Amino acid sequence: DVKVTQSSRYLVKRTGEKVFLECVQDMDHENMFWYRQDPGLGLRLIYFSYDVKMKEKGDIPEGYSVSREKKERFSLILESASTNQTSMYLCASSGTTDNEQFFGPGTRLTVL
Amino acid sequence: QQQVKQSPQSLIVQKGGISIINCAYENTAFDYFPWYQQFPGKGPALLIAIRPDVSEKKEGRFTISFNKSAKQFSLHIMDSQPGDSATYFCAARGGNKLTFGTGTQLKVEL
Numbered sequence: 001d002v003k004v005t006q007s008s009r010y011l012v013k014r015t016g017e018k019v020f021l022e023c024v025q026d027m028d029h030e031n032m033f034w035y036r037q038d039p040g041l042g043l044r045l046i047y048f049s050y051d052v053k054m055k056e057k058g059d060i061p062e063g064y065s066v067s068r069e070k071k072e073r074f075s076l077i078l079e080s081a082s083t084n085q086t087s088m089y090l091c092a093s094s095g096t097t098d099n100e101q102f103f104g105p106g107t108r109l110t111v112l
Numbered sequence: 113q114q115q116v117k118q119s120p121q122s123l124i125v126q127k128g129g130i131s132i133i134n135c136a137y138e139n140t141a142f143d144y145f146p147w148y149q150q151f152p153g154k155g156p157a158l159l160i161a162i163r164p165d166v167s168e169k170k171e172g173r174f175t176i177s178f179n180k181s182a183k184q185f186s187l188h189i190m191d192s193q194p195g196d197s198a199t200y201f202c203a204a205r206g207g208n209k210l211t212f213g214t215g216t217q218l219k220v221e222l
Contacts, residue, residue, distance in 0.1 A: 004155070031208055040121070042201060042214040043156070050208060058209070090155055094208075099144050101210060103155030 003027075004104035006091055012110045019078040021107050023091030030096045032074035034058075034066060037088040037106070049074055050096075081111045115139055116204050118213025125220050131189040133216045135202035138183065142204035147176065147187050148212075150199045159200070160187070192220045 007022035025032065031050050035043040035058075045058030047066040055066050063085060067075045074093075078085055088108050092101040117136045125131045135145075146161035162169045162176040162185065169176045175188040189196055197220050202213040 035212075040214060042118070043212040045209060045211075048209065059211075092155070096208075099146065099161065099205065100158045103148075103157065105153070105155050 004091055004093055004102050006089075006104040006107050008107050009105065010108050010110075012112065013078075013081050014112055015082060017078075017081050017111075019081050019109065019111075021076040021078075021089055021091075021109070023074045023076070023093075023104055024072055025074075025091075025093040025102070026072065027093065027095070027102070028071065029093035029102075030071070031094045031101075032068065033092040033094075033101065034064075034074065034076045035090045035092065036060070037090055043090065046076065081109075083111050085109065086111045115211045116202060116213045118202050118216060120216060121214070122217045123219070125189075125192045125218065127192065127194060127220055127222050129192050129220075131187075131192045131196065131218055131220070133187045133200055133202070133218070134184065135186065135204075135213050136182075136184045137204045137211075139204070139206055139211075140183070142206050142211075144205035145176070145178065145185050146203050146205075146210070147174075148201045148203060150201065150215075156201055189218075192218075194220045194222060196220050 033048040034046045049068040065077045091104040094101045148156035149159040150156040173190045178185045203210040
C-alpha cells in the first residue's frame with residue numbers, strides 16, 4: 001500500500017514563527033505536491049516537485065517555500081507564519097507513469 | 113482564477129437515491145479528469161477517473177459522464193448509501209498538475 005505520511009496532524013504556532021511541515025512517501029514517486037484545503041475553496045496547489053532539488057510554483061506560492069533534498073521527502077516552509085495561513089495542509093505524491101495522486105492525512109495548522 | 117467550477121456545494125440525498133455532482137472546466141488542454149473522495153480526518157483518495165476521448169465510465173455504483181463539447185463532466189452515485197457521505201472533489205489535469213474544484217459535501221440520509 002502506498003503511504004504518504006505527514007509529520008504532524010495538528011500544529012499551533014504564533015504569528016512570525018518559522019514553520020516546517022514534513023511529508024514522506026514510501027513509493028519511490030517522482031512527483032510530490034503541497035496543497036492547502038480551505039472550506040469553499042477546495043484544494044489549492046502551493047508548490048510541487050518533479051525531482052530531487054527541483055520545485056515549481058503552484059497557484060498560491062506566496063508566503064511559502066519548499067525543500068526536496070531526498071526523493072522521498074518534501075518539506076513545506078512558512079518563513080514567517082501569519083494568521084491567514086491557518087489551514088489544512090495536504091501533501092501528495094504520484095509517479096511519472098500513473099495519474100493518481102496519493103494524499104497524506106493532512107496537517108491542521110493554526111496560527112495565533 | 114477558478115478553472116474548474118463544481119456544484120453544488122452541499123447535497124443531501126435519501127438512501128437509495130441518485131447523487132449528482134457537476135463540474136465545468138475552461139482549459140481545453142486538460143487531458144484527465146479524476147474524482148476524489150474525502151472522509152473526515154483523511155486525505156482525499158481517487159474514486160474514479162476519465163479521459164476526454166470517452167463519454168462515460170462506470171465503476172460499480174459510480175459513473176462519470178463527460179461532455180467534451182460543453183466542457184462539463186459529472187459524477188453520478190447510484191443507490192446512494194450512508195457510507196457514501198463524504199466530500200467529493202472533481203479535478204482536471206494539465207501537464208503534471210491537478211486543478212481541483214471547490215468540493216461537494218454529500219450527506220446520505222437513512
